[in-house]
Amino acid sequence: MLKKQLSPKAFLTISQCALGFLCVIVVSGSLVRLTGSGLGCLDWPGCSQTKFVDVSTGHTAIEQINRLFTGVVSAAVIAAVFGSFLVSPRRKSLIWLSTGLVLGVLAQVVLGAIVVLTGLNPWSNMAHFLVSMALITTAVLLVDQVKQGNPDQRAAARQLSQRSRQLVRWIIGLCGTAIVLGTLVTGAGPHAGDENAVRFHFRLSAITRAHSVTVLLCVGLTLTLFLRIERRREEWTALGRPVEVFLASAVAQGSLGYLQYFSGVPAQLVALHIALAIVVWITVLRLGLATRE
Numbered sequence: 001m002l003k004k005q006l007s008p009k010a011f012l013t014i015s016q017c018a019l020g021f022l023c024v025i026v027v028s029g030s031l032v033r034l035t036g037s038g039l040g041c042l043d044w045p046g047c048s049q050t051k052f053v054d055v056s057t058g059h060t061a062i063e064q065i066n067r068l069f070t071g072v073v074s075a076a077v078i079a080a081v082f083g084s085f086l087v088s089p090r091r092k093s094l095i096w097l098s099t100g101l102v103l104g105v106l107a108q109v110v111l112g113a114i115v116v117l118t119g120l121n122p123w124s125n126m127a128h129f130l131v132s133m134a135l136i137t138t139a140v141l142l143v144d145q146v147k148q149g150n151p152d153q154r155a156a157a158r159q160l161s162q163r164s165r166q167l168v169r170w171i172i173g174l175c176g177t178a179i180v181l182g183t184l185v186t187g188a189g190p191h192a193g194d195e196n197a198v199r200f201h202f203r204l205s206a207i208t209r210a211h212s213v214t215v216l217l218c219v220g221l222t223l224t225l226f227l228r229i230e231r232r233r234e235e236w237t238a239l240g241r242p243v244e245v246f247l248a249s250a251v252a253q254g255s256l257g258y259l260q261y262f263s264g265v266p267a268q269l270v271a272l273h274i275a276l277a278i279v280v281w282i283t284v285l286r287l288g289l290a291t292r293e
Contacts, residue, residue: 122187
């Protein structure tokens, strides 16, 4: 019996599609919230008691489209699982990572129900977003595993000093902390997804200040790393490009954050801020991956 196989190039395309769809649904989910459509569908899994698909109002249509797009994401991660068993050569790391994507999407379905049933409770919204970021992390690792890295880059990574590696770890930690604090800012801010939704009772100015200080520390450490490796040819070969890309995205994100704060937090800028947060997180993950030997 002929056993079908999948080329690594084909599986890379499947993995990249899964990553892309996972990023898109984070942005589409933010648009549900920013347009006040969080309770556009009052039931789960159907949109209403009488309709599974309901586009009777603008808010309902926005929430409904976001839910339907979950089906596209589900198909993409399921394709990744099947592909991980068919790709030649078969590798356990690909199977585990793609399976993690499916489990994460299932967790998101459950969290989505909790978000609706709790009336957009900010803690459930926060968990919903952070699980999305965990899924994006898994997808980035999957894509990286399929690529298997550049031998020259890995050889250069062996020349990295412990000091530079430690700086990268601190940068990743601060970036992750900034994202978590950003969800608290959103949970205390004006965009609740519905005018009657519960908000965090933090002082918005205080939590925003903590978020911005963390971002500034992250950018400062990245500049330190940049200046350090610029003088070391082997380290620049390994980290130069990832540091430049992450630094550019982090500076752009920080600038946008100040712009949206001082302009009254308009929904359009918040949506762009969330989209850039995904870019920042992916670029910092790739910076971390560049340190692997």
